[in-house]
Amino acid sequence: MCGIFGVTHNSRASYLAYLGLHALQHRGEESAGLVSSSGKTCFRAVAQGQVDEGLKPDVLKKLEGDFAIGHVRYSTAGGSLERNIQPLMAFNVPAGEIAIAHNGNIPGYHILRRSYQRKGALFYTESDTEVLLVAIARQMQAGSFRSRFLTPGRFARCVDKALSPIEGAYSLIFLTKDFMAAVRDPDGVRPLALGRLNDGYVLASETNAFDLIGAKFEREIRPGEIFIIPRKGKPQSFFFSNSKLETRNSKLFSCQSCVFELIYFARPDSRVFEKDVYRARWEMGRSLARESPVDDADCVIAIPDSSNVQALGYAHSLSLPLEFGLVRSHYIGRTFIAPGQAIRDFTARLKYNPVRGLLEGKKVVIVDDSIVRGTTSKKIIRLIREAGGAKEIHFRVASPPIIWPCFYGIDMPTRRELIASRRSLEEIRRFLGVESLKYLSLEALVKACGAKNGSFCRACFDGNYKIAAKAVKRILSLEKKR
């Protein structure tokens, strides 16, 4: 889980990129980085922690130039070390410097890395992103493309040649002194939107970043598209040679887009995969109400803020009153949790507090967006019952049980830790300690997302890994042995 951003032809490029990362901060709080380009040279600044912590005004001031890209990171591959913070940047003579920001994941990139190392490549980070960078750089150095002037067409061919053999999920933004490039894998797993701001272009994982800086959404970068914005001249669009023909011009392209972006990850005010997140979530709540209503409930409450919209859809459909029964604290980011902490359910308490009196003796429906491990849900439920005084608690989940881990960029625990992979519905109900528990059906979920013909990757629900299937199989079997 990461967020990427880019802006071109703007005298305040690095500041706008900083704001863009702000808007994408929910996609990763572990580190943040920016690279800007003045047309002659690139400037890079990266730091651990949230955007505000590491990228101070004095740092921004040094990021000169009118092109800039940024990255926020929620570590997947590669630990939390400084050297893994993106954008990565290399000094590669034919093109000068090249920087890359990556959202997604390459299952089994270790094997690829080893093969490049055998060819004499050195690696300085543990991240899968460096593998993509090396793959492309080697193409750029190869005889046919070697040249001081890298045309968009040449670069697109490099990318195609380098990445076509690599299976995985990637939305990428590149920056060189001559152009910015946006690339999406042919399966379109992670989102990447294109917008306009004055004379320049804007790229962002989610459209709420456009709203903040006053940019206008234009369209999603297509699956398999290589979109290049040169410093001078018009942008040009290319496609991977192995991209699906039907995705190139039509809107029906979300072949393997990640449904979890719509369920949980994206902000409700964003559009991703050309869908309104808010509408999709409201629809999930409504479908859940239809499939699993609760009779005579006194009220519906959400787990703020992640299931607010689903709970609203649920409550509205059943004409039940919604209540803000849990208050969420917004200061807890860096709260120090003392070792030997003796307060029960403390981590849940830190974040959520039930409104006393409000739920006293009531029959309450809690609508959540999903259950991963189940441990936090259990703590919240206990808070609502003990501190809040609810009489009956009915738990409704606006997505199906998560049974399989994600290998395409969503940070999920191993199979063993996914509660639904080793417990039955009834067992989970008892574990959570609720009067009833229901999940949304996979069918209804996909319908709520507006998908018609089997699009969306839903491997976490059905185990049907369509991308890099072999690598995924190997990782799963290794996990099993442990």
Next chain:
Amino acid sequence: MCGIFGVTHNSRASYLAYLGLHALQHRGEESAGLVSSSGKTCFRAVAQGQVDEGLKPDVLKKLEGDFAIGHVRYSTAGGSLERNIQPLMAFNVPAGEIAIAHNGNIPGYHILRRSYQRKGALFYTESDTEVLLVAIARQMQAGSFRSRFLTPGRFARCVDKALSPIEGAYSLIFLTKDFMAAVRDPDGVRPLALGRLNDGYVLASETNAFDLIGAKFEREIRPGEIFIIPRKGKPQSFFFSNSKLETRNSKLFSCQSCVFELIYFARPDSRVFEKDVYRARWEMGRSLARESPVDDADCVIAIPDSSNVQALGYAHSLSLPLEFGLVRSHYIGRTFIAPGQAIRDFTARLKYNPVRGLLEGKKVVIVDDSIVRGTTSKKIIRLIREAGGAKEIHFRVASPPIIWPCFYGIDMPTRRELIASRRSLEEIRRFLGVESLKYLSLEALVKACGAKNGSFCRACFDGNYKIAAKAVKRILSLEKKR
């Protein structure tokens, strides 16, 4: 606006106080401080910024002892300088060290300060709190009370003698090596709750701090009460000699309690003045709906999170659908705003983003909790109309127009800047750019707060300053001349 906290007889006192400050963080983000006591000596740590920023684990470790008090600050009197950060602490021989944490404000404390200076007192801060400390210290040093052993009774008499002549709003927590003391002014302007945790006591501006650490709410400290918790022996309750008799034992004591705590300042999951904030706000929304409904509205939206509950009450009463039409960012605390920022309504955009599509072409009711300057409201409204595409916007405010500044501890601008003090309802409506604008009546507000016989300070609405009236008059007339 500040938050104060205290905990006694607990081996993790300073850590619990740290957590308590967390829960009260919304009452002040400018600075935070802690003082602990081991029974022999006191330890102090203060820092600018939020609790987490300045009070790191290594700092906490040094705050030994089983009694601790804390303070978060939203500067009122005294600038943002380091020396003004509370708790203040003095070295005062008869009682040893004494620390003080103060929520409230003393109008005209400059005059008091000058008179003490004439008697030879030095002042090291600009805060009104130091005046209270000096007043009490001088009593403690005076012949009749001078003694190495300060009994609760003696301290209570000192406080009574020292503070009775001082008019103002103050909830105080004192810490010495021998005891902790909680004091509320006879008018009960600012809240202060008493709770229990294991064998000790807990004090907090709001009860949500009790919830976080698992403490049990017992009662509100009474107006005019001086409640002393000695290290050994039972707590004792005393009263100011000029406190109202009827407040001492009954529950009808909120003579001049600040109604703005219920409207905006306190968290919805707190109890203040022995009232549930959530219920009061829901009721404000319902009363507003009765007084000023909107016909044929498509939906109701709140300004998250401050008017969530009022909007819910409003929508529910009129059976209108609530929508989460604005999404609030929780990362903006320290966002760097570049000088010469060119993005229109940028400060509002940073915090709020309308959900595109959702409000398109609709007749929308916005419910807000109050209007102070009106400038932010205007920006939000413009965002909702331009970016959100709303066709009609009807603005409903769940409190009356604020016409007068507060001198009792709520940070408000001068009269001139209060939009309702110099513009008519119609002028404000045009300024905001809405189809209609209505405020809640003062009568309905007080009723929503559950008050029966004229209690609550509402000077900000009606200009009826009952406390330190002379000092307030002087300040107001000085403001006018400028």
Next chain:
Amino acid sequence: MCGIFGVTHNSRASYLAYLGLHALQHRGEESAGLVSSSGKTCFRAVAQGQVDEGLKPDVLKKLEGDFAIGHVRYSTAGGSLERNIQPLMAFNVPAGEIAIAHNGNIPGYHILRRSYQRKGALFYTESDTEVLLVAIARQMQAGSFRSRFLTPGRFARCVDKALSPIEGAYSLIFLTKDFMAAVRDPDGVRPLALGRLNDGYVLASETNAFDLIGAKFEREIRPGEIFIIPRKGKPQSFFFSNSKLETRNSKLFSCQSCVFELIYFARPDSRVFEKDVYRARWEMGRSLARESPVDDADCVIAIPDSSNVQALGYAHSLSLPLEFGLVRSHYIGRTFIAPGQAIRDFTARLKYNPVRGLLEGKKVVIVDDSIVRGTTSKKIIRLIREAGGAKEIHFRVASPPIIWPCFYGIDMPTRRELIASRRSLEEIRRFLGVESLKYLSLEALVKACGAKNGSFCRACFDGNYKIAAKAVKRILSLEKKR
């Protein structure tokens, strides 16, 4: 041990004060502070650590105004807490703000503090300096001096009335919005020099601070003098009513000046007490050579840099070759010393390294300036013998044995820890492990300092405490009991 500095009538006052503190850095590395005045208000910045660490350019920029004072601190009374960092500043209406920087020590200030507390004064620091400030403030508030306009004459009378009854060592610089004032105790224990820079005045503990900023030394502030430099008009000189008449105009005034300033504390390029430190030290070395020569020595080495000049004087007088046999590291300030450090004599090694080969098999004379505990000397000697390979080591000390602690501002251990207070010369020799050991006689020391008639405080050598004798006696008897 502290250093103080002041500069007036200079548009770069706070920067010059920053440089002045630099030059005085050897007088205290624990904390540094500056207060500047613009004629309207005062600005203060203090920080722990060396001048460069805490007082960064962005901090300096805020210290507006054309008058500034500074202080570097080597903690004596008052722990290393932030609140004790000088200059202290109080808000004292008649004079507005008043800041104080203090070099010296008040033995028994605890008793004075208690008496002021009985009169209602609060204390916020543990430092003896605050006692002086309170004493003066109370005089300023007293009937006869109370006035918004504080003339130099009035302030001088306040200082006289307040400090005459207080026995101790103090060189002080005060800053208010209207003037700067320099004060030295009637015994002249600590130095304070007056200089000129363009149209303004400069004050500094040592004259090397004048050299750095290009100021011209004028004269030493006299013992018992109160020298006031008003913002407008000429400076005026006053004297304590109990000051010695003969010190007012003559040069023979160093009644109780601290001889240790000349032995060790001051920089060799400074003048203190109107004496050249370099010459005095050279003379100490020469006298030591006369009293205690070493026959057939191969070379003389100093403990760099503190006994360089004495060693030169010694070597020159005996026509022995000086060698730089020990190399001193200048990076060790903040070296982390790991617990359980296993390297022998590590703390000495960190600072000093003998030049291998140079002393191999030689008969070496080491000249040191003084011996306090003797532990470091022992380690250095062992290094020179073991690593350096010296055959014979003769230790010569260019001052008498230190038998008594200092109560006037030099940081010394308790009597018990002073090696010469509990061991005979022969015992010390054996402890150090040298072939011979000799000290300079007290007579020769005083003569080397150019003193004629019994001036200089030498209580550390002879126990003759002439200042605050009663308080010193009490402290000594308390120490004994422990």
Next chain:
Amino acid sequence: MCGIFGVTHNSRASYLAYLGLHALQHRGEESAGLVSSSGKTCFRAVAQGQVDEGLKPDVLKKLEGDFAIGHVRYSTAGGSLERNIQPLMAFNVPAGEIAIAHNGNIPGYHILRRSYQRKGALFYTESDTEVLLVAIARQMQAGSFRSRFLTPGRFARCVDKALSPIEGAYSLIFLTKDFMAAVRDPDGVRPLALGRLNDGYVLASETNAFDLIGAKFEREIRPGEIFIIPRKGKPQSFFFSNSKLETRNSKLFSCQSCVFELIYFARPDSRVFEKDVYRARWEMGRSLARESPVDDADCVIAIPDSSNVQALGYAHSLSLPLEFGLVRSHYIGRTFIAPGQAIRDFTARLKYNPVRGLLEGKKVVIVDDSIVRGTTSKKIIRLIREAGGAKEIHFRVASPPIIWPCFYGIDMPTRRELIASRRSLEEIRRFLGVESLKYLSLEALVKACGAKNGSFCRACFDGNYKIAAKAVKRILSLEKKR
């Protein structure tokens, strides 16, 4: 100019390396870095600034393992960016991680870098060290050496094959999980000493690092030697195939050792190139006295601390008295120099202060170690004349005029800025403003260093660049054109 250090088989390896860097701190204050190895994995920490600033105890704690290497840096090639801080580390499968610390410089490394980039290598830093790393890595990956287990013999062959074609100055320490390796270029330009500590080995640029940690000097790594210390088993020594046969076993190996290490760069308590620095400097002073005595001089003074020993040798040879006429401040490292600084000769004043009175009216000889630009010397001379009051100043330089820049690792300005490259002796004398000026002859210098048969690189004096002559010629001709 850099310092490198390594230690093996010691449970406190990273702490000892930290101390080692301390001892080498004078070789580079710009950045510091450490890499440790536990036998399984490597840990790296680097930071800008001095060792103490960036490498705090909490950082050291994370550097596990019993092998460690370190580097202090005084930037030569590659700017002051974070990514250029050494040791560099790469992830290179056959050998696992490999870290490198480099002292020296590769003239014309840009060209080499470009050729590797053409073969598909990416570069992440601007430093010449990365070129060496890539060169070796490519050999390691090459068919003949590819293997999971890298024997010392195989690694030595890789190094030989990779570095033999690269002309330049380099002393290197490598660290992998299996061994540490020390490498010196066949010309032996930069020093690298080998020592023993308990069961392990120690490597350091200068032997004073051995003294600090109690290690024993064994010998200098030979020019062209590749010395490998495996985790298990005995160390093995290999030689470059193009190394000179005579250097392998004899002591006469310093073919092109940098004479400037002995003149200025190394500490006087170190041995470098198996020569005592102190003795060499004393001899330079004595030879200078013979070649250029000053009649009737009153005293000799050094520029502390760099020419102390030379001045002593000079003074002693002529039986002139040495005086510590300049006092050096040791606090100036990070002094903020305000823009528009108006104090004359300020940068010199900050560092040096003449002792007033001492030199008044005297005929003074100043002995300096060398003159580079001449600007600082000029300022010091002016200080001594104006503030110090010297009547005559005779300047003696204990090395020949520097006419040519260094391309082998000493940070020197371009030819244009070297005062002796564009001015005659008489012009320099007038520029400096001294009564007379003399340099030491090149012949005498080399003799003072104990060299017999034309060893030592002295290109800075005679322009005879023997290493990478072609690359040097190109750079010099480019410089000329500018």
